Amino acid sequence: MTNAPKRDVLVSEVGPRDGLQSIQAIMPLAAKKAWVTAAAAAGVPEIEVGSFVPAHILPQLADTAELVAHALTIAGLSVAVLVPNFKGAQAAVASGAHKLTLPLSVSETHSLRNLRRNHAQMLDEVRQIAALIKSLPAGQRPHFEGSLSTAFGCTLEGVVPEQRVVELAVALMEAGCDEVGLSDTTGYANPAQVKRLIKSIWSAVGRDQLSGIHLHNTRGQGLANVVAALDMGLTTIDASLGGLGGCPFAPGASGNIVTEDLVFMLEAMGLRTGIDLDALFAVREIVSAALPGEPLYGMTPLAGLPLGFVPATTKQHQ
Amino acid sequence: MTNAPKRDVLVSEVGPRDGLQSIQAIMPLAAKKAWVTAAAAAGVPEIEVGSFVPAHILPQLADTAELVAHALTIAGLSVAVLVPNFKGAQAAVASGAHKLTLPLSVSETHSLRNLRRNHAQMLDEVRQIAALIKSLPAGQRPHFEGSLSTAFGCTLEGVVPEQRVVELAVALMEAGCDEVGLSDTTGYANPAQVKRLIKSIWSAVGRDQLSGIHLHNTRGQGLANVVAALDMGLTTIDASLGGLGGCPFAPGASGNIVTEDLVFMLEAMGLRTGIDLDALFAVREIVSAALPGEPLYGMTPLAGLPLGFVPATTKQHQ
Numbered sequence: 230m231t232n233a234p235k236r237d238v239l240v241s242e243v244g245p246r247d248g249l250q251s252i253q254a255i256m257p258l259a260a261k262k263a264w265v266t267a268a269a270a271a272g273v274p275e276i277e278v279g280s281f282v283p284a285h286i287l288p289q290l291a292d293t294a295e296l297v298a299h300a301l302t303i304a305g306l307s308v309a310v311l312v313p314n315f316k317g318a319q320a321a322v323a324s325g326a327h328k329l330t331l332p333l334s335v336s337e338t339h340s341l342r343n344l345r346r347n348h349a350q351m352l353d354e355v356r357q358i359a360a361l362i363k364s365l366p367a368g369q370r371p372h373f374e375g376s377l378s379t380a381f382g383c384t385l386e387g388v389v390p391e392q393r394v395v396e397l398a399v400a401l402m403e404a405g406c407d408e409v410g411l412s413d414t415t416g417y418a419n420p421a422q423v424k425r426l427i428k429s430i431w432s433a434v435g436r437d438q439l440s441g442i443h444l445h446n447t448r449g450q451g452l453a454n455v456v457a458a459l460d461m462g463l464t465t466i467d468a469s470l471g472g473l474g475g476c477p478f479a480p481g482a483s484g485n486i487v488t489e490d491l492v493f494m495l496e497a498m499g500l501r502t503g504i505d506l507d508a509l510f511a512v513r514e515i516v517s518a519a520l521p522g523e524p525l526y527g528m529t530p531l532a533g534l535p536l537g538f539v540p541a542t543t544k545q546h547q
Numbered sequence: 548m549t550n551a552p553k554r555d556v557l558v559s560e561v562g563p564r565d566g567l568q569s570i571q572a573i574m575p576l577a578a579k580k581a582w583v584t585a586a587a588a589a590g591v592p593e594i595e596v597g598s599f600v601p602a603h604i605l606p607q608l609a610d611t612a613e614l615v616a617h618a619l620t621i622a623g624l625s626v627a628v629l630v631p632n633f634k635g636a637q638a639a640v641a642s643g644a645h646k647l648t649l650p651l652s653v654s655e656t657h658s659l660r661n662l663r664r665n666h667a668q669m670l671d672e673v674r675q676i677a678a679l680i681k682s683l684p685a686g687q688r689p690h691f692e693g694s695l696s697t698a699f700g701c702t703l704e705g706v707v708p709e710q711r712v713v714e715l716a717v718a719l720m721e722a723g724c725d726e727v728g729l730s731d732t733t734g735y736a737n738p739a740q741v742k743r744l745i746k747s748i749w750s751a752v753g754r755d756q757l758s759g760i761h762l763h764n765t766r767g768q769g770l771a772n773v774v775a776a777l778d779m780g781l782t783t784i785d786a787s788l789g790g791l792g793g794c795p796f797a798p799g800a801s802g803n804i805v806t807e808d809l810v811f812m813l814e815a816m817g818l819r820t821g822i823d824l825d826a827l828f829a830v831r832e833i834v835s836a837a838l839p840g841e842p843l844y845g846m847t848p849l850a851g852l853p854l855g856f857v858p859a860t861t862k863q864h865q
Contacts, residue, residue, distance in 0.1 A: 387855030419815035449808035453770035490767035497737035537705030
């Protein structure tokens with residue numbers, strides 16, 4: 230994008246993937262395109278538009294390739310997708326997406342339940358995907374992230390040892406990921422744990438190899454955990470418009486952090502996101518019109534911005 | 548209390564005052580007594596049970612003196628009340644409450660709207676109250692806090708200069724308060740501002756003269772702001788069971804932070820509150836039974852505690 234504003238924090242919108250996979254209704258492709266277009270126009274720099282999984286498992290995301298094709302026409306937008314395995318990664322590479330994220334559940338029980346593969350099998354997939362990406366001409370290689378899901382605890386296994394998270398972060402990097410991410414799939418994380426785990430992962434794989442975190446708001450701790458991540462210096466935060474989504478395979482877990490409330494917090498703190506809040510709030514209308522009866526969360530859009538509020542992103546233009 | 552657990556953070560329950568004043572329904576005194584008894588039994592160390600305001604203004608709190616009398620029978624419980632002026636303080640002193648909090652709106656417009664007094668008039672009330680307390684025999688003097696409301700911004704005035712907050716903190720101490728508190732009446736606060744303002748107030752009046760903060764969740768920032776306050780070293784946090792309440796005089800402002808989600812966060816972070824989470828969750832049944840149709844907020848009670856979760860308060864007993 231020309232005239233792109235400077236950014237302190239990259240807010241990665243995961244609603245079209247994590248949100249839509251968690252609900253029964255199937256959003257029409259035209260509405261998805263309108264959502265992605267409007268979010269990008271509001272300044273959202275990265276959108277995870279879908280997941281390359283078989284349509285019989287997640288029919289809600291069956292049109293991911295078409296949506297990637299549309300998103301790639303938007304100048305400056307980073308187009309991300311989820312891939313559960315090598316086969317999904319082949320489709321993702323064919324689609325031309327800029328970024329592939331493969332989830333690896335630190336809880337092996339969750340991994341078997343969610344993707345029917347144990348850790349060794351998942352790491353095999355990672356190695357195959359890394360080889361595929363390496364075989365592409367330089368300049369056409371997507372960024373490849375391994376996301377450590379259930380990193381803060383599991384609804385099936387309970388406490389997840391931090392040492393296990395660190396070991397798998399190292400294993401993902403050795404298997405060929407460009408980067409790892411931390412994911413609180415179950416909404417178990419607390420701010421002290423977020424700080425500890427970031428520190429441990431950084432020690433093990435290097436600071437540049439962990440820049441992002443995916444947090445849920447299942448127990449109302451989402452933005453509190455973001456504050457902890459920001460304190461450590463993390464600069465990429467996932468969020469979902471209207472708080473849509475969560476993990477459908479983890480019983481009791483629901484609720485991504487709300488993009489609107491996150492962006493308000495960051496901008497109020499003086500951290501530039503490049504996102505226009507009013508334009509972002511307006512995106513809700515597209516989503517709610519396309520998902521009748523589906524509840525949208527988020528308190529800032531309802532309460533309105535504080536009187537006299539000037540976002541950090543606006544300040545830099547004044 | 549004998550065998551009282553050690554505490555790292557004091558959670559001050561304001562629901563019976565801030566919650567009940569904000570809703571139309573009047574909770575019967577018997578239910579209020581049951582609420583206070585159950586909360587104290589769950590380990591809540593301090594409860595703001597009411598406000599000494601004329602019954603025609605807040606009929607919901609007309610029985611505050613009776614509730615104070617009941618609360619004083621509970622061993623170890625700190626019994627706090629709000630007083631809007633000298634007359635209210637006289638009633639509070641007569642009731643025997645342990646702690647009096649007088650709100651001073653940093654926004655003078657809000658002060659005039661809320662309590663029909665400007666800053667000079669409010670500080671006169673403070674001086675009279677301080678003299679009254681000083682006239683009591685040592686050992687019978689309640690703790691006297693001046694609470695800086697609208698400290699983070701005002702729905703009527705907009706941005707509230709931080710220098711103004713600091714000046715009024717100094718003025719409150721000079722007028723005879725034992726301590727000042729910071730209050731985000733309007734839900735405008737962000738974590739960076741929370742840290743800045745605590746630092747400024749500490750510099751102006753001394754660290755021991757500001758220990759507590761009252762935060763709202765109007766824009767979903769409540770617990771994020773708590774993390775900032777904890778990072779600075781604040782040790783007293785107000786909260787309301789079920790998130791009941793907010794400020795009825797500030798248009799658009801609603802939603803205290805939820806005691807249940809706050810206590811979960813603190814205990815998960817390893818900070819002892821002395822509060823038993825399951826017993827706290829059970830208090831909701833008393834409140835919802837006495838307030839039919841009134842929504843209760845809070846995500847942790849609905850999602851449940853994480854599998855294998857051991858609260859910090861429990862750990863110390865193991």
